[in-house]
């Protein structure tokens with residue numbers, strides 16, 4: 001076993017901040033199960049937790065971190081600003097809400113949750129506000145989610161700024177080569193949401209010969225057999241071997257542990273290419289071309 005694969009790699013962001021490559025996501029983790037999942041993950045070795053104002057569980061994420069027994073400075077906390085709070089002053093208010101719910105005095109990574117192409121001016125103002133918070137030391141790095149190449153271009157033109165991270169829907173069934181290339185050209189780290197296939201499975205069955213999740217595809221199950229690992233571990237390894245960050249979600253202790261037990265093997269270049277070829281070009285989540293705050297109505301202020 002190569003020592004290269006023995007630990008969770010760190011990715012160095014374009015402002016020098018180090019981010020663990022593998023973390024825990026908590027979208028759709030019910031608030032009353034979130035603190036337990038977060039402290040279980042941290043005690044199992046995770047050091048990155050990915051939440052959002054819109055997940056309505058930031059308070060429980062803060063509680064799980066405090067319960068874990070690991071100092072806050074050793075944990076990389078990501079949270080996100082919801083489009084309903086875009087605009088400069090709204091973004092500053094939205095950030096303060098997240099900080100106070102998490103119970104921390106800074107976050108490691110703060111992301112715009114979606115582009116809003118029909119009101120890109122508000123998206124730009126929100127980004128300027130979070131850059132101001134970053135330079136003031138309350139955020140260590142900033143970035144975006146779900147930005148297509150043209151959104152990255154527009155943001156750069158209007159702000160002169162390059163995000164550190166673009167968190168996008170990414171797994172063997174939806175590999176987004178153009179957006180990944182646009183990220184790489186700019187030195188932006190690609191972070192995968194729905195890394196093992198996601199919580200939404202709609203749209204898929206028709207185009208993947210019935211395998212509605214990559215975890216059931218014969219190529220993935222075959223590689224799992226070859227390496228003595230599980231399908232989820234093979235898919236997470238595919239992300240890490242590509243140099244992506246990935247944030248799989250689970251509420252189950254055994255899966256949280258399983259998803260982190262991926263540092264004792266690596267896929268070959270040929271296996272990585274064969275998994276790349278499973279791309280269907282069909283997304284399961286929201287569409288960044290048409291997204292607005294009403295795409296998933298969420299009252300982030302009410303929490």
Ligand SMILES: NC(=O)c1ccc[n+]([C@@H]2O[C@H](COP(=O)([O-])OP(=O)(O)OC[C@H]3O[C@@H](n4cnc5c(N)ncnc54)[C@H](OP(=O)(O)O)[C@@H]3O)[C@@H](O)[C@H]2O)c1
Nearest residue numbers: 025026027145193194195196197198199232248249250251
């Ligand atoms: N920026 C964005 O717009 C955006 C959008 C969506 C998600 N995200 C982030 O990305 C994270 C991950 O995405 P996701 O939660 O949609 O999808 P995911 O992590 O790919 O998949 C989670 C699903 O897989 C199950 N699962 C977990 N580990 C498993 C294993 N080892 N074997 C079999 N099934 C397993 C989970 O069920 P159990 O919980 O029952 O184990 C859950 O149903 C989110 O939690 C969130 O933090 C961001």
